[in-house]
Amino acid sequence: MTSGSDTASIDAIIEARGFSPEHRASVLIEALPYIQRFHGSVVVVKFGGNAMTDPELSRTFAQDIVLLRSVGLNPVVVHGGGPQIGSLLKRLGKTSEFRDGLRVTDSETLDVARMVLVGKVGRDIVGAINVHGAQAVGLSGEDGGLITAAPRDAALGFVGDVVSVQPGIIERLLSEEMIPVVSTIGSDASGQAYNINADTVAGALAGALRAEKVIYLTDVPGLLTDIDDPDSIVARSNVADLEAMIADGTISGGMIPKVKACIEAVESGARSAHMLDGRIAHVLLLELFTDAGIGTMVVKELEA
Numbered sequence: 001m002t003s004g005s006d007t008a009s010i011d012a013i014i015e016a017r018g019f020s021p022e023h024r025a026s027v028l029i030e031a032l033p034y035i036q037r038f039h040g041s042v043v044v045v046k047f048g049g050n051a052m053t054d055p056e057l058s059r060t061f062a063q064d065i066v067l068l069r070s071v072g073l074n075p076v077v078v079h080g081g082g083p084q085i086g087s088l089l090k091r092l093g094k095t096s097e098f099r100d101g102l103r104v105t106d107s108e109t110l111d112v113a114r115m116v117l118v119g120k121v122g123r124d125i126v127g128a129i130n131v132h133g134a135q136a137v138g139l140s141g142e143d144g145g146l147i148t149a150a151p152r153d154a155a156l157g158f159v160g161d162v163v164s165v166q167p168g169i170i171e172r173l174l175s176e177e178m179i180p181v182v183s184t185i186g187s188d189a190s191g192q193a194y195n196i197n198a199d200t201v202a203g204a205l206a207g208a209l210r211a212e213k214v215i216y217l218t219d220v221p222g223l224l225t226d227i228d229d230p231d232s233i234v235a236r237s238n239v240a241d242l243e244a245m246i247a248d249g250t251i252s253g254g255m256i257p258k259v260k261a262c263i264e265a266v267e268s269g270a271r272s273a274h275m276l277d278g279r280i281a282h283v284l285l286l287e288l289f290t291d292a293g294i295g296t297m298v299v300k301e302l303e304a
Helices: 004-013 021-038 055-070 082-091 107-130 168-175 198-208 239-247 255-268 283-289
Strands: 042-047 074-079 136-140 147-151 159-165 179-183 185-187 193-196 213-218 236-238 272-277 296-299
Touching: 021 283, 042 055, 042 198, 055 074, 055 107, 055 179, 055 283, 074 107, 074 168, 074 198, 082 107, 107 136, 107 179, 107 185, 107 193, 147 193, 147 198, 159 198, 168 179, 193 198, 198 213, 198 255, 213 255, 213 283, 236 239, 239 255, 239 296, 255 272, 255 296, 272 283
Parallel strands: 042 074, 042 213, 074 179, 136 179, 147 185, 159 193, 213 272, 236 296
Antiparallel strands: 147 159, 185 193, 272 296
C-alpha cells in the first residue's frame, strides 16, 4: 500500500499544471494498482542515449528514479558513456577505432573509460538523484566482485563480456533502501579490467537479481519492424518471435544487440524487458504506472 507521502511524491512528478483536481486524481488512481503490484520489486534501468546527454531529460530521469524508490520499488541504474569517452579521447588527441560498433580499447583507452564512467558519468547521475534527497550510491562492476569479465575478442583489446554476476553488494544496498548506480567496468580473476557494453550488463544484472523488469532507454520508440515507420512498433513480443525476426532480417543493425540483451535478460531470470524512447520525459512513469504503457515489452513466453 502507499502512504500519503508516496502519493505526494507522485503528484510532484506529474506535470499537471492547469489540469483540474479531478484529472489529477484520476492519474493517481490509475497509478495505484501498479504501485501496489510492483511494490518491493527490483527494476533495472539502463540509462543512455539522448536521455543521458540532454540536461532536461537527465533531470526528469532522476526524478523518476527517486519516485520509484519513494513508492516502494527498488531501482538499479546501469549506465554507459560512449559519447563522453569519445569526447575525452578526442580532447587527448587519441583517435578511436571501431569494429562491429565496438570501440577498440587499448590500455590507455581503458584508463580513460574507467575515469569517465566511474569518476564522471556515474558521479553526475548519483548527484542528480541525491538532489531529491534519495540515497544513490555509485559503484562499478569491479566493486565487491559484482561482474566477472572475460575478453570478447583479442582484436578489440580490453572490451569484455560478462562471465558471471555476484549481486550481493547490490542486494545489500537495496536492503538499506539505497539506489545503486552501476558503471559498466568488470574485471577478471587476475584483476584486469574490461569495458563492457551497458545493455549487456543491464540484462545480466537483471537476471541475477531476478528483476521484475529491465528497462532500456533508447533513441527509438521501441522495436520497429520498419525503422522508417513509427507505427510499426511491436508492443509485446517473446523470445521465439524475436529470434525469428533476427533470423529473417526483420531486426537488423544496431537494434540486434538491444534485442539480444532483452532476450538474455528474460532467459536468465528477469520477468520482462522493455525498450522505451528515452527522449520522452518521464517515460519510466508512463510505462510502469499507466494502463496504456509505451514502447516494447519482451517476455520469455507470451501467455495464452
